Amino acid sequence: MSAIDATAERQIGTGIKAFTSSNGATGKIRFLDSPEEVLDFIDGPDVENTVVISRGGTTTFMSPALMAGVAGLITLQGAPESHLGILSREFGIPCVMSTEFTEGIQTTRGETIPADGTAVRLDISGDQGLVHLVES
Amino acid sequence: MTETIDPAKYLAAFLGEVPQGEPGNAMMRDRLKVPFIDTTAENVRRDRLETDEVNSWLDYAAWNLWDFILGRASEGESGLIPRQEYETLSFVQQWNTYPKFQKMLTDELGVDGLVELAKTSTREVGTKINVTRNWAASVCPILGRGIGIELEQDSADSRREDLESIIQYGRRLQNGTWGDGPGFVSARGFKVPALDDDVLMSLVDQAKPFDDPEKLQKFRAFNARTELFGFMVHYDCRAGMADTGPYPLPDGRVAIVRDHFLNETAYPWAGVAEGMPYCVTEVLIFPADKVGLVVTEIQTTFSEPSNYLDHLEAGVVFARDRIDTPMGELRVLEEEEMDRISTRCQKGTMEMYKVLAKKSHEEKIRDGVMVYTREFLLPHAARAGVWDKFLAEGFDTLHPNTEAAWPVLTSPRAAEILTPVLLFGKGFPHVSEE
Numbered sequence: 001m002s003a004i005d006a007t008a009e010r011q012i013g014t015g016i017k018a019f020t021s022s023n024g025a026t027g028k029i030r031f032l033d034s035p036e037e038v039l040d041f042i043d044g045p046d047v048e049n050t051v052v053i054s055r056g057g058t059t060t061f062m063s064p065a066l067m068a069g070v071a072g073l074i075t076l077q078g079a080p081e082s083h084l085g086i087l088s089r090e091f092g093i094p095c096v097m098s099t100e101f102t103e104g105i106q107t108t109r110g111e112t113i114p115a116d117g118t119a120v121r122l123d124i125s126g127d128q129g130l131v132h133l134v135e136s
Numbered sequence: 137m138t139e140t141i142d143p144a145k146y147l148a149a150f151l152g153e154v155p156q157g158e159p160g161n162a163m164m165r166d167r168l169k170v171p172f173i174d175t176t177a178e179n180v181r182r183d184r185l186e187t188d189e190v191n192s193w194l195d196y197a198a199w200n201l202w203d204f205i206l207g208r209a210s211e212g213e214s215g216l217i218p219r220q221e222y223e224t225l226s227f228v229q230q231w232n233t234y235p236k237f238q239k240m241l242t243d244e245l246g247v248d249g250l251v252e253l254a255k256t257s258t259r260e261v262g263t264k265i266n267v268t269r270n271w272a273a274s275v276c277p278i279l280g281r282g283i284g285i286e287l288e289q290d291s292a293d294s295r296r297e298d299l300e301s302i303i304q305y306g307r308r309l310q311n312g313t314w315g316d317g318p319g320f321v322s323a324r325g326f327k328v329p330a331l332d333d334d335v336l337m338s339l340v341d342q343a344k345p346f347d348d349p350e351k352l353q354k355f356r357a358f359n360a361r362t363e364l365f366g367f368m369v370h371y372d373c374r375a376g377m378a379d380t381g382p383y384p385l386p387d388g389r390v391a392i393v394r395d396h397f398l399n400e401t402a403y404p405w406a407g408v409a410e411g412m413p414y415c416v417t418e419v420l421i422f423p424a425d426k427v428g429l430v431v432t433e434i435q436t437t438f439s440e441p442s443n444y445l446d447h448l449e450a451g452v453v454f455a456r457d458r459i460d461t462p463m464g465e466l467r468v469l470e471e472e473e474m475d476r477i478s479t480r481c482q483k484g485t486m487e488m489y490k491v492l493a494k495k496s497h498e499e500k501i502r503d504g505v506m507v508y509t510r511e512f513l514l515p516h517a518a519r520a521g522v523w524d525k526f527l528a529e530g531f532d533t534l535h536p537n538t539e540a541a542w543p544v545l546t547s548p549r550a551a552e553i554l555t556p557v558l559l560f561g562k563g564f565p566h567v568s569e570e
C-alpha cells in the first residue's frame with residue numbers, strides 16, 4: 001500500500017527518465033535548494049516517502065538524500081548521463097531530469113515546481129519521465 | 137554584425153551536420169584529410185606533426201567532445217561543488233602547464249617507456265593509468281587552448297609546438313593501450329575491452345552467481361555507495377570510477393569490470409577514506425541477450441535497457457589495498473568486509489559533505505582545480521617516480537592565465553565563452569600551414 005491513498009491523478013510534469021523501470025515512485029514533494037536544507041531534510045521524518053527536487057543534475061549535492069533512500073528524485077536541469085542520473089540508476093531510485101512543470105508555485109528564480117508537501121507519482125516506465133499529481 | 141546561432145541545430149548534430157554515436161564517427165572519419173586518429177608505432181614516435189595531421193586530430197576531437205558532452209551538457213549547477221567553474225579553469229591551467237610536465241615525464245621514460253607505461257591499462261585493474269586518462273591528458277588541455285583563444289590569451293597558431301606535444305602525449309598513451317589503430321573510444325565502437333584475456337579471466341573465474349536476492353541487494357548497495365563515495369572524494373568528477381568492457385565471455389554472457397577509487401591519498405581530505413582500500417574492483421556479469429552495453433570515453437557504462445543492474449547474474453569484488461599493491465596481491469572481498477566498506481563509505485560521504493558545506497566557494501574551486509589537474513598526470517608520474525619532482529616544479533601553482541581567466545569563468549559570462557567552445561564546435565580551431 002502506498003503512503004498516499006491515491007484516488008485520482010493528473011500529469012503535471014514531463015522530463016527525461018534517468019533509467020527505465022516499471023517501479024515508479026510515490027511521495028510528497030520537497031524542494032532542496034542548499035546543502036543546509038539537504039542536511040536538515042535527512043534528519044527529519046518521512047524521508048523514504050519523499051520525492052525530492054533539486055535544481056542541477058550533479059550528484060554530490062544530493063548524496064545524503066540518495067543514501068537516506070528517498071522515494072524519488074526530480075531535477076530541473078541535467079540528463080541521464082549527468083552524474084545524478086548515473087547514481088540514481090545505481091541506487092535504483094526513480095529519477096526524472098530536466099523536468100518542466102505545467103503548474104505549481106514559483107521558486108525565487110521563477111521556475112515552476114510543485115509546492116512542498118504535494119503528493120506526486122513518478123512514472124519512468126515509458127519513453128519519458130512523467131510526474132503525476134496525486135489527488136486524494 | 138553579430139552572428140545569429142540556432143542552438144537547437146547545434147544540439148541535434150555537431151556543427152548542425154554530424155550526428156552522435158557510430159554514424160557520427162563514420163561521418164567524421166570520412167571528413168578527415170588524414171586518418172591521424174589512428175595511431176601507429178611509427179606515428180606516435182614523431183615529435184613534429186604535419187598541419188593536416190594536427191587539424192584532422194582537432195576536427196575529430198571537437199566532434200568526440202561534442203558527442204560525449206551532449207548527454208550531460210545541461211547537467212546544470214551543483215549546490216555543493218562548483219564543478220563547471222573548476223573544470224573550465226582546470227582546462228586553462230592544463231593548457232598552460234601540461235606541456236612542461238608531459239615533457240618531463242616523456243624525458244624520464246622515453247617515448248617507448250611512456251607507451252609501455254600505458255600498457256598497464258591492459259594488465260592491471262585498480263589503477264588510474266587507464267583509458268580515461270589517455271583521453272583526458274590531451275583533449276582536456278586542448279579544450280583549454282580553445283577557451284584561451286576565446287579569451288584572447290592565445291591565438292590558434294601561437295603555441296603550435298605545445299599543441300603537437302600534447303596531441304602526441306595522448307596518442308602515445310592510446311597506442312600503449314590499444315596498439316596500432318583508433319585511439320578514441322568513439323572510434324572503437326564505444327567499447328573499452330582493455331584488459332588482456334588472461335587478466336580478465338583470472339578475475340571472471342572468481343565471480344559467484346547471485347542466487348540469493350539478499351546477497352544481490354547487498355552487492356548493489358555496495359556498488360552504489362562506493363561509487364558515490366568515489367565521486368565525493370574526487371570532487372564530483374568521474375576520476376573516481378572507471379569501467380572497462382563489455383567483454384564477451386566464453387559462456388555467452390558479458391562482463392563489465394569496474395574500478396571505484398576510494399582511498400586516494402593525494403588530497404588533503406584523504407583521511408575521510410582511512411582504513412579503506414585504495415580501490416575496489418567489481419566484476420559484473422550479465423546475460424548477453426538481455427542487456428546491450430557500451431562504455432564511454434571516460435569509462436562509464438550505459439545500457440539498453442537502462443536498468444542493467446536488474447539483470448546482474450554474477451559478480452565478485454576485489455580490493456587493491458594501496459596504490460602500489462602488486463596485482464598479484466589483489467584479494468577478493470568477503471561479504472563482511474564489503475559491508476564494513478559500504479558503511480564506511482556512507483559515513484565518509486556524510487563527513488565530506490558537511491565539510492564541503494562549510495567551505496567557501498573560492499576554496500572549493502581551488503580544491504577542484506587541484507583534483508582535476510592532478511588526476512590526469514599524477515597516476516603516470518607517480519608510477520614513474522617523478523611526482524615529487526612535479527610538485528617541486530610547481531605543479532599545483534595556478535598559471536597567470538588561469539588566474540586571469542578566473543573572473544570570467546566563474547561569472548555568468550562563462551556561458552558566453554563555453555557554449556560555443558563546448559557545443560558549437562569552436563573549441564578546436566585549426567592551425568595554419570607553417
